[in-house]
Amino acid sequence: MAKIINFHDIASPQWFEDTLDVIQELYEVVPFSEVQRFYQGKSKSKNIAHLTVDDGHFSTYTIIYPALKKRDLSASIFVSPKIITEQSNFWYEESGDYEADQLKTCISEVLNVSVDRLKDFYPRSVMKTLTLEQNWEIIRLYQKKFSIPTKKYQYINTSQLLEMEASGVFDIGAHTQNHPILANETDVISRYEIQESVKNLGELLGRKITTFAYPNGSYDLDFGSREMEYLKEVGIDYAFSFQFKDLNIKDHLLSIPRYGLYHGTKDFVRKKLKYGNIWEPLKAKLFNNEDKHRKLIMKKLQNHA
Ligand SMILES: [Zn+2]
CATH class of the missing domain: 3.20.20.370 (Glycoside hydrolase/deacetylase)
Known part of the structure; x- marks a missing residue:
């Protein structure tokens, strides 16, 4: 084996x-x-x-x-x-601990779909169906909306x-x-x-x-x-x-x-x-x-x- x-x-x-x-x-x-x-x-x-x-x-x-x-x-x-x-940071690291419902409001805004249509889905899984550009747009919106700063770098130098x-x-x-x-x-x-x-x-x-x-x-x-x-x-x-x-x-x-x-x-x-x-x-x-x-x-x- x-x-x-x-x-x-x-x-x-x-x-x-x-x-x-x-x-x-x-x-x-x-x-x-x-x-x-x-x-x-x-x-x-x-x-x-x-x-x-x-x-x-x-x-x-x-x-x-x-x-x-x-x-x-x-x-x-x-x-x-x-x-x-x-x-x-990679996009998923940057958004890893974002609050689910708040994140959904940003996803719905960027994708132009109602929050209700996202109700059965994990926001992280939704993000895995999107492009890098869409995900960074969602992250930037979240940071702006909820006054969240960019995270400290999480990887090796x-x-x-x-x-x-x-x-x-x-x-x-x-x-x-x-x-x-x-x-x-x-x-x-x-x-x-x-x-x-x-x-x-x-x-x-x-x-x-x-x-x-x-x-x-x-x-x-x-x-x-x-x-x-x-x-x-x-x-x-x-x-x-x-x-x-x-x-x-x-x-x-x-x-x-x-x-x-x-x-x-x-x-x-x-x-x-x-x-x-x-x-x-x-x-x-x-x-x-x-x-x-x-x-x-x-x-x-x-x-x-
Ligand atoms: Zn990886």
């Missing part, structure tokens, strides 16, 4: 240590080179897991980096060179990125410039977001970038064959998505599945790793998950570009 595990922001160092304990109890944690060997049919190990971290939150440097170093482990991280050099690259603990790949839901954007914007991030990160690190992770990461809903073409044009060999599936040698290398781990006790994490490939699809069938919710929003609002 081989799998890729994904983290985002880590709130508790203890949770991360506990989760690493469980992962190491179940798998041999391997560097990215072993994932490449797996897809080349050359992997000798049976139970391997590779760790990945998206977005480059400050906790990647303060919590994940020292924890991995202590255990002599490595991981892949996916970052935006734009936000790191400009020190500006350039010297931390360079230190992590030099440490050998991380393989660093690109994650777009502004974290849009690529599928919602025009050809021009989607291509720019992907290719500019690959180019700029390459300049920042002084080497060729060959790996990438899609924002959000559901095939069809967040990206598709169009994005894969844009990645190929700039020489990306491996791109990561989200799906509760173990690796298979037949996987498309530009849509490698990952298991997301974000919370829960050791027991929960253990079960999620062992049975996530069975119960996550079942859960999606039985209940209304976010992907289904977003499809419903797109259908109901009929404003999807």
